[in-house]
Amino acid sequence: MTDTEGQIPEGESTRAGFVALIGEPNAGKSTLLNRMVGAKVSIVTHKVQTTRARIRGVAIDGASQIVFVDTPGLFRPRRRLDRAMVAAAWSGAADADLVVLLIEAHRGITEGVEAILDVLAERAAGHPVALAINKIDRVQAADLLKLTEDMNARFDFAQTFMISAEKGFGVADLRGWLADRLPEGPWLYPEDQIADLPLRMIAAEMTREKLTLRLHQELPYQLTVETESWEERKDGSARVDQVIYVMRDGHKGIVLGNKGETIKGVGQAARVDMEELLGHKVHLFLQVKVRPNWLEESERYSEIGLDFRDGDA
Numbered sequence: 001m002t003d004t005e006g007q008i009p010e011g012e013s014t015r016a017g018f019v020a021l022i023g024e025p026n027a028g029k030s031t032l033l034n035r036m037v038g039a040k041v042s043i044v045t046h047k048v049q050t051t052r053a054r055i056r057g058v059a060i061d062g063a064s065q066i067v068f069v070d071t072p073g074l075f076r077p078r079r080r081l082d083r084a085m086v087a088a089a090w091s092g093a094a095d096a097d098l099v100v101l102l103i104e105a106h107r108g109i110t111e112g113v114e115a116i117l118d119v120l121a122e123r124a125a126g127h128p129v130a131l132a133i134n135k136i137d138r139v140q141a142a143d144l145l146k147l148t149e150d151m152n153a154r155f156d157f158a159q160t161f162m163i164s165a166e167k168g169f170g171v172a173d174l175r176g177w178l179a180d181r182l183p184e185g186p187w188l189y190p191e192d193q194i195a196d197l198p199l200r201m202i203a204a205e206m207t208r209e210k211l212t213l214r215l216h217q218e219l220p221y222q223l224t225v226e227t228e229s230w231e232e233r234k235d236g237s238a239r240v241d242q243v244i245y246v247m248r249d250g251h252k253g254i255v256l257g258n259k260g261e262t263i264k265g266v267g268q269a270a271r272v273d274m275e276e277l278l279g280h281k282v283h284l285f286l287q288v289k290v291r292p293n294w295l296e297e298s299e300r301y302s303e304i305g306l307d308f309r310d311g312d313a
């Protein structure tokens with residue numbers, strides 16, 4: 001460790017967990033994350049579109065490691081509000097230890113915020129949800145208090161924060177609050193891997209997305225993809241090895257396809273995405289392995305792309 005920010009204070013036990021950041025488009029989620037995490041780890045994540053939760057960044061605060069996840073593209077109720085879709089988005093947040101709802105101070109309780117509140121009321125039982133009112137630089141104090149009251153009348157928030165993600169106001173308080181409330185336990189990411197881990201994970205998500213597209217309803221939620229190794233080569237290309245874990249022998253055949261056509265198509269499409277993201281050539285190697293218990297072994301971790309194996313240090 002060269003970075004003192006990541007040093008665990010002596011005598012304190014470590015904490016780690018997942019925080020889902022939810023809110024309408026433009027609420028300021030990326031700005032807030034960059035403030036809390038630092039640009040390095042969240043830099044490329046906005047490119048990936050998947051329906052499951054994914055990691056947006058990892059923040060260290062004292063002895064806590066905060067892993068931020070979100071559910072991109074789902075909290076986008078437009079003209080015709082689709083509550084079912086918003087409800088579906090909650091499935092990503094449901095795995096999180098804590099949830100932060102980010103709203104815009106000057107816009108107040110919009111139709112989109114209403115939809116999210118409805119979902120929270122139905123499904124957030126047992127999940128502490130913090131409210132973060134962002135862009136407070138754009139409103140008067142009196143309006144802010146009224147909005148705080150109105151929001152808390154609608155939902156029992158564990159805490160309300162008034163912040164300006166852009167100016168940095170209130171962000172440290174929010175991060176500290178989250179850090180204190182995560183469960184005690186070892187950090188989920190080795191410190192020295194934090195910086196490059198999202199790339200490996202994004203690459204796995206890309207492959208998983210192509211599999212989902214090709215297999216349609218055949219294997220919903222019954223496979224996971226892990227990036228096993230990532231090697232940058234001298235010629236500027238990268239060799240990426242990934243394993244697709246399935247639960248049954250029969251599934252392996254489906255993933256491979258007739259004469260390996262399915263997996264070949266998946267590999268090609270995923271490689272193109274990776275090359276576009278990285279801006280250089282990628283050699284992608286895919287392997288399919290049967291691991292009947294992967295769901296139990298690693299449900300929570302694989303769900304959001306964490307490569308969680310014994311022996312990883």
Ligand SMILES: Nc1nc2c(ncn2[C@@H]2O[C@H](COP(=O)(O)OP(=O)(O)OP(=O)(O)O)[C@@H](O)[C@H]2O)c(=O)[nH]1
Binds near residue numbers: 164
């Ligand atoms: N005035 C003001 N503007 C802010 C603040 N925080 C974010 N913004 C602006 O709000 C806009 C949206 O911010 P983003 O961080 O991209 O929002 P997002 O929620 O990630 O948006 P999506 O990626 O569309 O979901 C940007 O133009 C930001 O500069 C703030 O505290 N004050």
